[in-house]
Amino acid sequence: MFKVRTYNQISIKGLERFPRKTYEVGSDIAHPDAFLLRSQKLQGIEVPATLLAVARAGAGVNNVPVAEYGKQGIVVFNTPGANANAVKELVMAGMLLSARGIIDGMNYVQSLSAIKDAAEMSPLVEKAKSRFAGTELRGKTLGIVGLGAIGSMVADMALAMGMTVVGFDPVLSIDAAWRLSNEVSRMENLQSLLARSDYVSLHVPAVDTTRHMINDDTLAVIKSGAVLLNFARDAIVDAAAVLRSLEAGRLGRYVCDFPEPALLGHPKIIAMPHIGASTEESEENCAVMAANQLVDYLENGNITNSVNYPRIAMERSPGTVRITFANVNVSGVLGHVLSILAEHKVNVVDMVNKSRGELAFNLMDVESEPDAAVIDAIRRVEQVIRVRVI
Numbered sequence: 001m002f003k004v005r006t007y008n009q010i011s012i013k014g015l016e017r018f019p020r021k022t023y024e025v026g027s028d029i030a031h032p033d034a035f036l037l038r039s040q041k042l043q044g045i046e047v048p049a050t051l052l053a054v055a056r057a058g059a060g061v062n063n064v065p066v067a068e069y070g071k072q073g074i075v076v077f078n079t080p081g082a083n084a085n086a087v088k089e090l091v092m093a094g095m096l097l098s099a100r101g102i103i104d105g106m107n108y109v110q111s112l113s114a115i116k117d118a119a120e121m122s123p124l125v126e127k128a129k130s131r132f133a134g135t136e137l138r139g140k141t142l143g144i145v146g147l148g149a150i151g152s153m154v155a156d157m158a159l160a161m162g163m164t165v166v167g168f169d170p171v172l173s174i175d176a177a178w179r180l181s182n183e184v185s186r187m188e189n190l191q192s193l194l195a196r197s198d199y200v201s202l203h204v205p206a207v208d209t210t211r212h213m214i215n216d217d218t219l220a221v222i223k224s225g226a227v228l229l230n231f232a233r234d235a236i237v238d239a240a241a242v243l244r245s246l247e248a249g250r251l252g253r254y255v256c257d258f259p260e261p262a263l264l265g266h267p268k269i270i271a272m273p274h275i276g277a278s279t280e281e282s283e284e285n286c287a288v289m290a291a292n293q294l295v296d297y298l299e300n301g302n303i304t305n306s307v308n309y310p311r312i313a314m315e316r317s318p319g320t321v322r323i324t325f326a327n328v329n330v331s332g333v334l335g336h337v338l339s340i341l342a343e344h345k346v347n348v349v350d351m352v353n354k355s356r357g358e359l360a361f362n363l364m365d366v367e368s369e370p371d372a373a374v375i376d377a378i379r380r381v382e383q384v385i386r387v388r389v390i
Helices: 066-071 084-099 102-110 118-132 149-160 174-179 190-196 239-248 280-300 333-343 372-379
Strands: 002-006 023-026 034-037 053-056 075-077 141-145 164-168 199-202 226-230 251-256 269-271 321-328 348-356 359-366 384-389
Touching: 002 280, 034 280, 053 280, 066 075, 075 280, 084 102, 084 149, 084 199, 084 226, 084 251, 084 269, 084 280, 102 118, 141 149, 141 190, 149 164, 149 174, 164 190, 239 251, 321 333, 321 372, 333 348, 333 359, 333 372, 372 384
Parallel strands: 002 023, 002 034, 034 053, 053 075, 141 164, 141 199, 199 226, 226 251, 251 269
Antiparallel strands: 321 359, 321 384, 348 359
16 A cells, blocks of 8 residues: 655645555655645655655645755656646736736726716727737747747747747757747847847746846846746846846836735736646646656656656566666666676566666566565665665
């Protein structure tokens, strides 16, 4: 029986992915094999000795001590792309709100609430509507920084709206490249994209290399009057630099999902309450993906969408027992483990080994279940972090 401890409110559709006969799931589970969470901060929370995996129902993992868990052999999963459509649609809303006088116009209409006669209100509305005229998106250029799951969907949406799309992503993966439309022009650097774009949408993770990537220097080269949209992470943008650029008349508008006191009340800023992924469908998609990844890892050792261990999977060989082990990525570890199996006459039917940075992971299907002495010998191998028999 596998045990999964949940934090936060997890969509019932995700919880239903755990078969009741083989899983115990709840918020008060003792000795859990896995954590399933949304926004709960795990820093400082005691790590159960039984913990094998953590799944975050969402893309960001700032609330999880990823590196620390990796050193303990705990695989951390996220759910990239599960909330992509929700964010994509909010980006479109942000562009439309910034292009047209929608918010100001709605506020003006509400200011007329004291008028009770429609005949009196109509000429006032007609006279004032020119104050809220805007521009169309069609024919404008959208620059997308980060061309992953969300960025590629935003690109498709903008192309369908008749926009020209340019993109910049210094670490574009092969999978992302396949998803990306050939109508998107790749830019060589961020500065070139900023100088050319009427709208700039950010879709990169918050890591050391992206912290304050939008700053005084980059905003100095942005196209005059451009609209900057940030539905990624607040740390990517230097808010003080944005305010200076707006006041200088360089940046046209700033639309973000990360309000902070300095941004409130500014006429050229549209700030939303971090609702990018807060749709019913998005929360369901994230929960289902997170649960599926946990099930596959707990039952088979396969890893998909981990942020600290490599992607690895192998079909189960019929009639075999699976051994998995995580280790520090140094030479000689795999050979040592194989020699132990050979010494104890444990025949390996199939195996795969993958590494990611300082960590590696291994799947081995063997003909018969090894006894405790074999597993203990593997566990004592220097640089082996954790061993399981499935």
